Amino acid sequence: MTQPIPAEQTADGAAILDQLHACLTKYVILPSPEAVDAVALWVAATHAQPAWAHAPRLVIRAPEKRCGKSRLLDVVEATCYAPLITVNASPAAVYRAIGTDDPPTLLVDEADTIFGAAAEANEDLRGLLNAGHQRNRPAIRWDNNTRSLEKIPTFAMAALAGIGAMPDTIEDRAVVIRMRRRAPGETVSPYRHRRDSPALRTLARQLGTWLRANLRDLEAAEPAMPVEDRAADTWEPLVAVADLAGGTWPQRARRACETLTAQRDGATVPSDRIRLLVDCRTAFRSAGVTDNQGRPAIPSSVLLDKLRSDPEAPWAEYGKTGGGLTAMKLGQLLAEYEIRSSNIRFGPPHGQVKGYYQADFDDAWHRYCPDPDQTPEGEPSQPSQPSPPSSTPGRVIPLGRLKPSHTTNTNTTAGTA
Incomplete structure (x- = not known):
């Protein structure tokens, strides 16, 4: 029995x-x-x-x-x-x-x-x-x-x-x-x-x-x-x-x-480092500077000027003393992403100065702040596993001990705004 x-x-x-x-x-x-x-x-x-x-x-x-x-x-x-x-x-x-x-x-x-x-x-x-x-x-x-x-x-x-x-x-x-x-x-x-x-x-x-x-x-x-x-x-x-x-x-x-x-x-408010990556991307685009071999790059002084000139960014008064973002602090923040400045030869009026290559930012931009303008419409920055179809609601093990509900909830929106 x-x-x-x-x-x-x-x-x-x-x-x-x-x-x-x-x-x-x-x-x-x-x-x-x-x-x-x-x-x-x-x-x-x-x-x-x-x-x-x-x-x-x-x-x-x-x-x-x-x-x-x-x-x-x-x-x-x-x-x-x-x-x-x-x-x-x-x-x-x-x-x-x-x-x-x-x-x-x-x-x-x-x-x-x-x-x-x-x-x-x-x-x-x-x-x-x-x-x-x-x-x-x-x-x-x-x-x-x-x-x-x-x-x-x-x-x-x-x-x-x-x-x-x-x-x-x-x-x-x-x-x-x-x-x-x-x-x-x-x-x-x-x-x-x-x-x-x-x-x-x-x-x-x-x-x-x-x-x-x-x-x-x-x-x-x-x-x-x-x-x-x-x-x-x-x-x-x-x-x-x-x-x-x-x-x-x-x-x-x-x-x-x-x-x-x-x-x-x-x-979510992005961290200072993520905000810096995004603002550096904006600075590269607006500067439009290359080294003497045509590779996209930007002098450190130009990058700092552009960062500090944005009235909605924190860089003009960055730091405990409110003195603004410095070249040293910029380097420390970017070093977390293995981005470092180097001696770069630019055309006039800059000459050979410290600066950053855009190529050094590409991996960090891709991983931490993908450009929404370059992401195909409807595609997330990281692919997500799709929801299962309604006929198989994600149940991957037998649940025979439980009698499933066959009633539809009529209170889905009741009392909510």
Whole structure:
């Protein structure tokens, strides 16, 4: 006689995610349908933390107060796995809290006060959050009591809410949700912890029951991803959960991945070195200078003049003293890309002076700041693996234990702006 499949293994994952989606849109106005889907999948992924090689961060940021970021964190707290919420914690306390085999989900409100200038950019906590994105990146401390090295696990899911951007190294490992203030006419239900959290915790238990029963499948999953590199590492748990759920969620997860990753990349302020590469390319084009053999090159003095003359660039007042970019500092910045000046013979009026060959920049330009004017329309700077067709939503392992959802979510845009 065939044994019946346990009820928790036949749970309708898509329906559970639909319920979570409805709860999010009931209490919070999120900026887009993709943002709602991303938060729902991130919350679900916290319940399957043992299955993941990477623990994506959730960054909830807003330009001003009263944009709903703390309310969203309240709903996340009520529905995620083993929440540990704080507004101010020392790195040592956080290390001890998450340094277990079954760490909680770390939730940090008012994170801007931790990483802002007034807090002198808390490097220890930032380092913990960076390291904890990947397994097997322990913090190492000296224990005076045992006179030995102590390895403290750092791997844990974490969400941070605050005003303004988080450190680049954190946002690079995060699903970034850019909240905004509710517009006139946009309404949500008030959230009351004592009244509303019990129902949300019941939903959290349903998520845990469903996902913990499928940890082996989730750990083995290798979903087709629409992005690459660290973005793929960050989003893979969310896409794997969506593939497990079935229904419309596999397509929605990949759409959210592509949309929010593009938004994050588009809003990222380039580093000084990347900005310098881009501005050097502009300077070469406007100078139109060659050496005495016709090879594109530019004297260092001309390059510096062009860089410092751009009123929208930082080079005129670059440096701690605000004295502007110097030839020495220019050389130090470019040396990171193996670009170095040399003695070049130019025609009049320059003669033989220090300068740079354009050919020495080509590889760095191609790798770090591809010219959009030379990229074929619709082609990314680095090829991405295409999303799978709707008939095969990225499921690369048999998931026979799970009954897929056959219902269509009707709440995709409800309550969003």
